[in-house]
Amino acid sequence: MSGKLQALRKVAALDSRIFELEEKQRQIPKLLQQKEQALEEARQKLAEKEAGLKALRVKAELKEKELQDAEQATIKLRNQINQAKSNKEFQALQHEILSHEADNARLEDAVLQHLQKVDRQKEERDTMAEQVKKTEAALAEDRKRLEKDGQHAETGCEKLRKERAAASQEVPPDIFAKYERLISRRGQTAMVAVSGGSCQGCFMTLRPETMAQLKKGGDLVTCHSCGRILYLEESA
Numbered sequence: 001m002s003g004k005l006q007a008l009r010k011v012a013a014l015d016s017r018i019f020e021l022e023e024k025q026r027q028i029p030k031l032l033q034q035k036e037q038a039l040e041e042a043r044q045k046l047a048e049k050e051a052g053l054k055a056l057r058v059k060a061e062l063k064e065k066e067l068q069d070a071e072q073a074t075i076k077l078r079n080q081i082n083q084a085k086s087n088k089e090f091q092a093l094q095h096e097i098l099s100h101e102a103d104n105a106r107l108e109d110a111v112l113q114h115l116q117k118v119d120r121q122k123e124e125r126d127t128m129a130e131q132v133k134k135t136e137a138a139l140a141e142d143r144k145r146l147e148k149d150g151q152h153a154e155t156g157c158e159k160l161r162k163e164r165a166a167a168s169q170e171v172p173p174d175i176f177a178k179y180e181r182l183i184s185r186r187g188q189t190a191m192v193a194v195s196g197g198s199c200q201g202c203f204m205t206l207r208p209e210t211m212a213q214l215k216k217g218g219d220l221v222t223c224h225s226c227g228r229i230l231y232l233e234e235s236a
């Protein structure tokens with residue numbers, strides 16, 4: 001590989017590392033956003049659970065009130081039976097009391113079922129709340145870590161950009177200009193290796209004359225298909 005290509009190769013290698021670090025920086029806000037969204041969804045579900053639990057408690061309280069009223073009514077009937085004036089009245093009241101007692105037993109069951117349901121929902125709510133807390137703590141940790149990663153990437157980028165500026169001084173201006181144009185079109189893969197006789201940018205098989213030019217070295221060789229600058233790996 002000629003000296004000018006060697007120098008361009010150095011710039012391209014630096015660009016590849018710069019691109020990686022820039023990509024890392026670009027991913028950080030996306031990662032955080034995903035995590036924030038997951039937390040927001042968990043909070044939303046917890047709020048729904050909380051609302052469901054509240055409604056269930058109101059229902060359970062209403063059932064309890066209903067039972068208390070029914071029991072009061074039964075007590076009233078029992079008092080009445082003591083003052084029954086005839087056997088007929090006594091029997092009618094007794095019949096009514098039995099019926100009330102059966103109803104009350106059913107109500108008691110219903111109240112118990114409601115309270116059990118409240119307990120189950122409360123347990124589920126507590127588990128969800130615990131999970132939300134854990135997710136919040138994890139997000140705070142992630143945020144710290146990612147911010148640090150971002151700072152490292154930024155510092156690394158600055159250092160590499162300086163190195164690139166220095167390395168680009170070694171590249172003849174016309175070649176560098178061509179490379180810069182390619183970079184703006186092709187991103188970090190403006191300069192690619194040749195492997196197994198194929199361009200590693202577009203994977204087209206290169207013409208024999210292109211391979212011969214590359215082997216000869218010296219001139220800037222580009223892929224006939226995608227226009228990327230080609231180089232042979234040292235071992236090739």
Ligand SMILES: [Zn+2]
Nearest residue numbers: 199202223226
């Ligand atoms: Zn190509």
